[in-house]
Amino acid sequence: MEDIVIIGGGVIGTLIAYACSRYNCNVTLIEKENDVANSTSMANSAIIHAGYDPRDNTLKAAMNLRGALLYPTLCRELKVDYKQVGSLVVAMNDEQCAALAELKARADQRGIVVSLIDGDEARALESHLSKRVVQALFCESTAIVTPWKIAIAAMETAMGNGTRLLLNEEVKAITKLADGYEVESATQKIKTRMVINCAGLYADRISAMVNGQAHFKINPKKGEYFVLSKRCHELVKHVLYPVPTAKGKGVLAVPTVHGNVLLGPNA
Numbered sequence: 620m621e622d623i624v625i626i627g628g629g630v631i632g633t634l635i636a637y638a639c640s641r642y643n644c645n646v647t648l649i650e651k652e653n654d655v656a657n658s659t660s661m662a663n664s665a666i667i668h669a670g671y672d673p674r675d676n677t678l679k680a681a682m683n684l685r686g687a688l689l690y691p692t693l694c695r696e697l698k699v700d701y702k703q704v705g706s707l708v709v710a711m712n713d714e715q716c717a718a719l720a721e722l723k724a725r726a727d728q729r730g731i732v733v734s735l736i737d738g739d740e741a742r743a744l745e746s747h748l749s750k751r752v753v754q755a756l757f758c759e760s761t762a763i764v765t766p767w768k769i770a771i772a773a774m775e776t777a778m779g780n781g782t783r784l785l786l787n788e789e790v791k792a793i794t795k796l797a798d799g800y801e802v803e804s805a806t807q808k809i810k811t812r813m814v815i816n817c818a819g820l821y822a823d824r825i826s827a828m829v830n831g832q833a834h835f836k837i838n839p840k841k842g843e844y845f846v847l848s849k850r851c852h853e854l855v856k857h858v859l860y861p862v863p864t865a866k867g868k869g870v871l872a873v874p875t876v877h878g879n880v881l882l883g884p885n886a
């Protein structure tokens with residue numbers, strides 16, 4: 620019997636495997652794709668957000684803040700890129716400036732160092748910003764990473780410590796036993812004391828396998844980006860956000876650690 624089965628090899632599952640592999644326990648990670656980080660963790664904006672955006676009193680706010688503080692050390696340990704480029708949330712009118720003031724208050728309350736600067740100061744930092752930008756929230760600690768490299772390095776380290784990785788194995792059923800669970804995939808039946816559900820967009824389906832019905836439902840959203848050539852790297856130096864809305868963070872301009880520029884996502 621395993622101690623822990625982790626379902627899903629995205630950035631969350633692989634980092635949990637990495638953390639568990641420090642302890643004396645038997646861990647198996649099961650992934651349905653042919654490699655780790657082949658889903659959402661492979662293709663996103665790759666930003667370590669400072670943590671002022673999530674709403675107050677949410678788990679996301681607490682985890683974002685804590686995660687952002689852990690990332691520099693984590694990336695050093697895993698020997699993967701971590702580039703602190705800073706960010707600007709830009710406002711073009713009074714209503715958006717009021718939203719920036721709210722973000723600033725939230726950042727102050729959470730101990731995140733930010734400053735409100737005017738349009739000219741913003742253009743001094745980021746010369747291609749529109750003349751229409753009248754104010755910006757500058758945050759020095761925003762960073763960019765290579766998410767799939769984090770997952771691969773975490774998994775490789777965990778495997779070096781004895782964690783087992785099963786690829787091309789989609790979990791189809793989970794049965795409750797007296798002292799744990801039996802996790803069933805195409806070719807495997809594994810008994811385990813504990814299951815950790817890291818199945819990303821499919822986490823509700825995994826939950827339903829145990830509980831009959833998940834207590835949450837995931838409504839997935841997909842985004843697309845333009846990836847600009849490295850010749851454009853001078854155009855965008857910081858992570859540039861519009862003022863966030865109820866629908867999300869909006870379309871960003873983001874430098875990548877490899878020297879490209881991402882424009883997106885749409886939704």
Ligand SMILES: Cc1cc2nc3c(=O)[nH]c(=O)nc-3n(C[C@H](O)[C@H](O)[C@H](O)COP(=O)(O)OP(=O)(O)OC[C@H]3O[C@@H](n4cnc5c(N)ncnc54)[C@H](O)[C@@H]3O)c2cc1C
Pocket residue numbers: 626627628629630631632649650651652655656657658659660661662663664665666667668788789790791817818819820821822825840841842843884
């Ligand atoms: C457009 C976009 C931009 C984003 N930008 C950022 C950003 O800049 N910064 C940030 O922090 N976050 C960002 N995110 C969010 C971030 O990408 C996700 O929160 C993160 O990748 C989720 O990781 P995960 O490990 O939970 O899920 P995933 O990466 O989806 O991993 C889940 C894994 O579970 C596997 N799986 C599913 N079902 C089964 C099954 N039945 N059996 C076996 N395996 C299974 C999947 O194949 C997958 O590999 C963005 C997301 C999107 C969509």
